[in-house]
Amino acid sequence: MKMRRTPKLVSLGLAALLLGSTLGACGSDDDETVLHVYAAASLKTTFEQLADEFEDQHDDVEVEFNFAGSSDLVSQIQNGAGADVFASADEANMTKLVDDDLAADAPQLFATNTLIIAVPKGNPAGITSLADLAKSGVKLVVCAPEVPCGAAAGRAEAAAELDWKPVSEEASVTDVLNKVITGEADAGLVYVTDVIAAGDKVEGIAFPEAEATLNKYPIATVKGSDNEKLANAFADLVLSEKGRSILEGAGFALP
Amino acid sequence: MVSARGSSGPEGVAVELEATVAERGVQLSLQIEPGETLAVLGPNGAGKSTLLGVLSGLVRPDSGRVQVGSRTLVDLAEGRSVWTPPHARGVGLLAQDPLLFPHLTALENVAFGPRALGSKRVAAKRQAMALLERVGLAELAARRPHQVSGGQAQRVALARALAAAPEVLLLDEPLSALDIDAKPEVRQVLLELLPGLTTVVVTHDVLDAVLLADRVAVIEDGSVVELGRAAEVLATPRSAFAARIAGLNLIDGAWDGEAVRASDGQRIHVAPTPALAPGVRCRAVFRPTAVAIYAAHTEGSPRNELPVQVSAIEPHGDLVRVRAGALSADITAASALGLRLRPGMPVVFTVKATEVTAYALG
Amino acid sequence: MSEPSSVGLPRWVFLPALLGAAFVLVPLLAIVARVDWTNFLALVTSESSVAALWLSLRTATVSTLLCVLMGVPMATVLARTRFPGQGLLRSLVLLPLVLPPVVGGIALLYTFGRRGLLGHSMEVLGIEIAFSTTAVVLAQTFVALPFLVVSLEGALRTAGERYERVAATLGASPGTVLRRITLPLVMPGLASGAVLAFARCLGEFGATITFAGSLQGVTRTLPLEIYLQRETDPDAAVALSLVLVLVAVVVLGWARRGGRAW
Numbered sequence: 001m002k003m004r005r006t007p008k009l010v011s012l013g014l015a016a017l018l019l020g021s022t023l024g025a026c027g028s029d030d031d032e033t034v035l036h037v038y039a040a041a042s043l044k045t046t047f048e049q050l051a052d053e054f055e056d057q058h059d060d061v062e063v064e065f066n067f068a069g070s071s072d073l074v075s076q077i078q079n080g081a082g083a084d085v086f087a088s089a090d091e092a093n094m095t096k097l098v099d100d101d102l103a104a105d106a107p108q109l110f111a112t113n114t115l116i117i118a119v120p121k122g123n124p125a126g127i128t129s130l131a132d133l134a135k136s137g138v139k140l141v142v143c144a145p146e147v148p149c150g151a152a153a154g155r156a157e158a159a160a161e162l163d164w165k166p167v168s169e170e171a172s173v174t175d176v177l178n179k180v181i182t183g184e185a186d187a188g189l190v191y192v193t194d195v196i197a198a199g200d201k202v203e204g205i206a207f208p209e210a211e212a213t214l215n216k217y218p219i220a221t222v223k224g225s226d227n228e229k230l231a232n233a234f235a236d237l238v239l240s241e242k243g244r245s246i247l248e249g250a251g252f253a254l255p
Numbered sequence: 256m257v258s259a260r261g262s263s264g265p266e267g268v269a270v271e272l273e274a275t276v277a278e279r280g281v282q283l284s285l286q287i288e289p290g291e292t293l294a295v296l297g298p299n300g301a302g303k304s305t306l307l308g309v310l311s312g313l314v315r316p317d318s319g320r321v322q323v324g325s326r327t328l329v330d331l332a333e334g335r336s337v338w339t340p341p342h343a344r345g346v347g348l349l350a351q352d353p354l355l356f357p358h359l360t361a362l363e364n365v366a367f368g369p370r371a372l373g374s375k376r377v378a379a380k381r382q383a384m385a386l387l388e389r390v391g392l393a394e395l396a397a398r399r400p401h402q403v404s405g406g407q408a409q410r411v412a413l414a415r416a417l418a419a420a421p422e423v424l425l426l427d428e429p430l431s432a433l434d435i436d437a438k439p440e441v442r443q444v445l446l447e448l449l450p451g452l453t454t455v456v457v458t459h460d461v462l463d464a465v466l467l468a469d470r471v472a473v474i475e476d477g478s479v480v481e482l483g484r485a486a487e488v489l490a491t492p493r494s495a496f497a498a499r500i501a502g503l504n505l506i507d508g509a510w511d512g513e514a515v516r517a518s519d520g521q522r523i524h525v526a527p528t529p530a531l532a533p534g535v536r537c538r539a540v541f542r543p544t545a546v547a548i549y550a551a552h553t554e555g556s557p558r559n560e561l562p563v564q565v566s567a568i569e570p571h572g573d574l575v576r577v578r579a580g581a582l583s584a585d586i587t588a589a590s591a592l593g594l595r596l597r598p599g600m601p602v603v604f605t606v607k608a609t610e611v612t613a614y615a616l617g
Numbered sequence: 618m619s620e621p622s623s624v625g626l627p628r629w630v631f632l633p634a635l636l637g638a639a640f641v642l643v644p645l646l647a648i649v650a651r652v653d654w655t656n657f658l659a660l661v662t663s664e665s666s667v668a669a670l671w672l673s674l675r676t677a678t679v680s681t682l683l684c685v686l687m688g689v690p691m692a693t694v695l696a697r698t699r700f701p702g703q704g705l706l707r708s709l710v711l712l713p714l715v716l717p718p719v720v721g722g723i724a725l726l727y728t729f730g731r732r733g734l735l736g737h738s739m740e741v742l743g744i745e746i747a748f749s750t751t752a753v754v755l756a757q758t759f760v761a762l763p764f765l766v767v768s769l770e771g772a773l774r775t776a777g778e779r780y781e782r783v784a785a786t787l788g789a790s791p792g793t794v795l796r797r798i799t800l801p802l803v804m805p806g807l808a809s810g811a812v813l814a815f816a817r818c819l820g821e822f823g824a825t826i827t828f829a830g831s832l833q834g835v836t837r838t839l840p841l842e843i844y845l846q847r848e849t850d851p852d853a854a855v856a857l858s859l860v861l862v863l864v865a866v867v868v869l870g871w872a873r874r875g876g877r878a879w
Contacts, residue, residue, distance in 0.1 A: 069848070071847070071848050071849075072847075075851070139747070139748065141748075141830065144831065144845050144848075146845050146846070146848040146849040146850075147845075147848050166832065167747075167748035167830060167832060168748050168829075168830025168831050168832050168836065169830075169831055169832055169833075169837075170826075170830065170831055171826065171831060171841070171844055171845050171848070175826060175827075175830075175831075178827075179830065182726055182727075182730055182732065183730070183731050183732040184726065184730050184731055184732075184747045184748070184830075185748075311786050312785075312786075313782055313785075313786075340785070340791075341782070341785035341786055342784075342785045342786075342787075342788050342789055342790050342791070342793075342794075343788075343790075344786075345788070346786065347786055347787065348782075348783065348786040350783075352779075354779055354780055354783045356780055356783075356784070356798060356802075357802070358801045358802060358804075367784065367787055367789070367797070368787035368788050368789075370797075371784070371787055371788045371789035371790070371793050371797075372788045415787065416786075416787070418787075419786075419787040419788045421786075425786075
């Protein structure tokens with residue numbers, strides 16, 4: 001009898017183990033409400049400040065972030081991820097959400113960002129303008145045209161009537177910035193906010209064609225959210241005076 | 256004797272060895288005559304393998320000296336550090352496991368040594384083929400090791416060791432891993448090829464010691480306790496180990512073309528028939544355990560029958576040793592009781608021809 | 618020789634075993650299910666896809682070659698010698714096995730980058746590694762080398778030194794022993810190690826994107842292309858993923874056969 005029992009016990013144990021691990025992954029304090037905010041990676045610093053503010057205003061609420069590329073976030077939401085709020089780094093990805101009828105209300109613009117030339121500390125290649133980026137021997141790194149910052153870089157290239165030959169077209173703006181910080185690249189095109197966030201590790205060189213690179217950040221609450229009220233409150237905070245000042249401090253322009 | 260003297264390598268050289276390996280509690284001192292075969296007997300762990308290791312260069316002694324012919328291979332006396340790596344020694348090794356290189360054919364295995372020593376491919380293969388013929392396996396030249404039997408593999412391994420033209424050949428229990436049917440074929444090949452080459456053969460089998468060796472060394476507890484002609488050591492053992500293994504039956508005579516004919520006219524048949532020239536002085540050897548005892552002559556028996564008179568009966572381990580002059584038989588106590596053996600009683604010792612080995616007396 | 622029959626397994630073992638197999642296989646099938654077959658050929662034969670596949674095959678081949686050139690001596694030294702600190706050295710050398718590739722990329726950046734430990738002197742010598750195909754090869758070699766070393770060292774230890782000792786007593790110098798005995802005997806292990814390394818090179822992403830950058834035809838290998846295509850053309854990403862899966866299956870299948878050479 002004993003012998004026959006063992007397999008059942010073992011499989012029960014296995015099942016418990018599997019269940020335990022899945023439950024554990026989602027586990028949190030029962031009496032706290034968790035607000036899931038999916039935000040573009042470039043919003044990390046500002047949104048974390050806003051979350052502190054938000055948690056101070058609302059007792060027993062915890063904001064959990066998912067920072068990633070906007071297109072990743074959209075596809076996660078499309079595949080059923082439980083997001084309450086979505087803040088995109090461009091309008092195209094927000095449009096995907098709206099088109100799939102996943103936005104609870106009309107998205108609202110809360111910030112804009114433009115590109116700037118980032119060069120390593122001391123500007124070893126002596127870059128002063130966009131035109132310098134097309135010079136031979138200058139190692140330029142930009143985002144790939146497939147991602148928003150790359151599309152913006154392409155618009156700057158066209159506006160300045162240049163034809164540059166980047167040594168690398170990265171998949172994310174972080175990768176571009178890192179190539180500049182480490183000095184691998186002589187210059188890179190990144191967002192103004194990235195240069196400010198990088199502190200004194202890089203220098204930023206503004207250029208007049210930046211207008212063409214304007215990138216708009218919309219925010220929306222996600223349809224079917226369990227915490228619709230809180231989600232709206234968070235979006236309101238982003239759009240509030242407090243939110244605007246935090247965003248402005250990080251280098252974002254305001255619509 | 257049909258001998259391969261000197262044809263596979265240079266004339267035998269003398270070996271002198273002195274070695275201390277503290278870790279294994281071994282302190283050995285040994286001289287080997289040019290061209291002789293020295294059998295090394297001893298219990299497990301006595302230092303036999305260490306001896307081979309020191310000679311082949313696979314074991315580095317704490318101190319000692321190894322001299323082969325005019326060359327000093329090792330000199331680790333105070334303040335000196337002469338050390339010759341295994342490949343530069345000219346010392347060959349045949350272990351109980353043939354260890355044929357599995358990715359090479361038999362021929363390529365044998366040609367390995369000559370190639371390593373600088374022979375051209377064609378010359379090495381020719382030499383290898385000649386040696387395969389000498390061990391009787393020319394037709395297996397293209398076989399891979401897994402396609403030959405255990406006995407054949409060991410013969411190929413012997414050919415391979417000889418092809419490297421060693422000045423000294425070490426045999427580490429060359430027959431012990433073979434099954435009972437394969438032992439005679441390899442033993443026969445060793446008998447034909449070893450004479451003339453300075454050889455050390457480590458064995459557990461006293462029969463092989465007697466058959467193959469000119470002299471026998473017994474090693475116990477890390478040092479040589481007996482050294483002498485094989486027959487002498489076994490006839491008058493002084494060490495406990497030699498005493499335990501001694502008692503082999505030896506009958507000297509002449510080969511008459513079919514059997515060994517002793518001086519008293521007794522004929523001893525041997526199977527398989529050895530390659531001996533008629534008239535040559537030779538010795539038939541068999542173990543006491545191979546002897547059965549009958550009260551009387553049996554008509555038409557295929558066995559060798561030796562009429563003897565019992566001279567002594569004594570316990571020998573689990574068995575009873577029955578002595579009849581120079582001959583011994585080990586039988587069970589039950590058989591001894593059944594025959595009602597007593598000293599002075601005439602009996603017949605019988606032994607199958609396949610249990611008897613004969614070799615020429617040099 | 619016939620295999621002795623197994624003593625059997627308790628039946629409950631099959632449940633978790635099946636679960637495990639499904640856990641690996643279902644996602645692969647999901648890729649197949651998600652492929653846009655009508656456009657499959659067009660997607661995988663686009664200029665950027667072909668450039669990425671071709672670059673991946675080229676760099677993985679060169680990297681595997683480098684792995685063999687450095688890994689064989691490394692494995693031999695680790696398996697056949699003993700020296701103080703060897704265990705520690707082995708662990709360190711095999712570290713890329715467990716490191717996130719991104720960390721490897723960062724390490725390479727600070728070694729061969731323009732401002733890295735060796736990069737500056739190399740730039741003086743006119744060797745530029747940053748953003749070049751060479752950087753891709755370095756990244757792949759870095760992450761794949763331990764695979765080859767581990768499997769070859771295992772093969773060397775399994776093969777043992779008995780044949781090598783015999784060869785030495787036959788007059789073969791250490792060089793001859795290595796060339797004619799050691800390496801031929803572990804050839805199946807070396808082959809499967811090399812194939813594993815090749816597969817790892819093909820899949821390498823993190824170290825490459827961190828260290829080498831991403832430019833079509835130069836540094837954008839198939840995994841980087843898939844990562845990028847995901848942004849705008851998920852169908853292309855799925856199609857290319859399937860291509861990579863197929864290449865990996867072929868390579869590993871070949872390695873299994875190679876492992877049973879004799």
